[in-house]
Amino acid sequence: MAVAQPANEASAVKRRSLRPRDAATLIVLDRSASPPRVLIGKRHAAHAFMPGKFVFPGGRVEPEDGRMAAIGDLHPDVAEKLNARVRRPSARFARAIALAALRETFEETGLVIGVAGYAPLKQPPAGAWARFAATEVSPALDGIDLIARAITPPGRARRFDARFLMVDAGLIAKRVEGVVHPDAELVDLAWVPLDEARDLDLPQITRLALDDLSEALARGLEKSRPRPFYRELRGKRLREEL
Secondary structure, eight states: OOOOOOHHHHHHHHHHHOOOEEEEEEEEEETTSSSOEEEEEEEOTTOSSSTTOEEOSEEEOOGGGGGOOOBSOOOHHHHHHHTTTOSSOOHHHHHHHHHHHHHHHHHHHOEEESEESSOOOSSOOTTHHHHHHTTTEEOBOTTOEEEEEEEOOTTOSSOEEEEEEEEEGGGEEEEOTTSSSTTSSEEEEEEEEHHHHTTSOOOHHHHHHHHHHHHHHHTTTOTTSOOEEEEEETTEEEEEEO
C-alpha cells in the first residue's frame, strides 16, 4: 500500500526535481567611462523572486525568441560556449538565448539594443518583439559576449539555467521612456562603476558574474577564453569551465 507523503515533504521533492528553465541576463557595459560602468536595476520589493535586490535585466527564454530575425551572427566562439553541455545544441538555440537577453532588457528597461536604419523587420512575433520592431531598430547579435553560466541549485522554488551575457553600451540605439517606475518590475535603474557595484544588495550569483566580468576585461575579452559554469551536484557547489 502506498503511503502518502506529507505536504511539505512532497513539496520539497517537487522542488528538487524541478527542471531549470533556460534564461538569459544582459550586462550592459559602458567602457567610455573610467572605470567602466554597468547598468543595474533594483527589483520591486513586492516581487516573490529576489525582492529589492539589484540585478541585471533578464528572464526566461520564450519560444518567440527563436523566431525573431536579427542582424549579424554570434561570434563562433560565443555560439560554441552557449551550446556547450546542453541537451540539444544548435545555432537556433544559441541565437534564442542571445535574443532573449535583448528582449528582456527592452521589456524591463526600455533600452533598444541593436542597429537603427535598416529595413523594418517583417512579421516579428507578437508581443514584446512587435513592440521592439516598432522602434525601427533591428536586434544585433555580433556584439554579444558570454560572461558566465549558472544553474539555480536544487530545492529552490524557481530554477533557471541562466547565461550572463554582455554587450557594449554603444549598441543602445534608442530608449522607450516610462518603463522603469515605482510599480514596474525594476523600480530604479542606474549606471554604476564596476568596482562600486559590488557594494549593492546583490544576489550572490550576480556578485560572481561581476567578478567574472572583471576577469574577462583584464584578459581583453578574448572570445576563445573559458567561461565559468556554476552549478550544484550532490550538495557540492561547483565552478567549472565551458
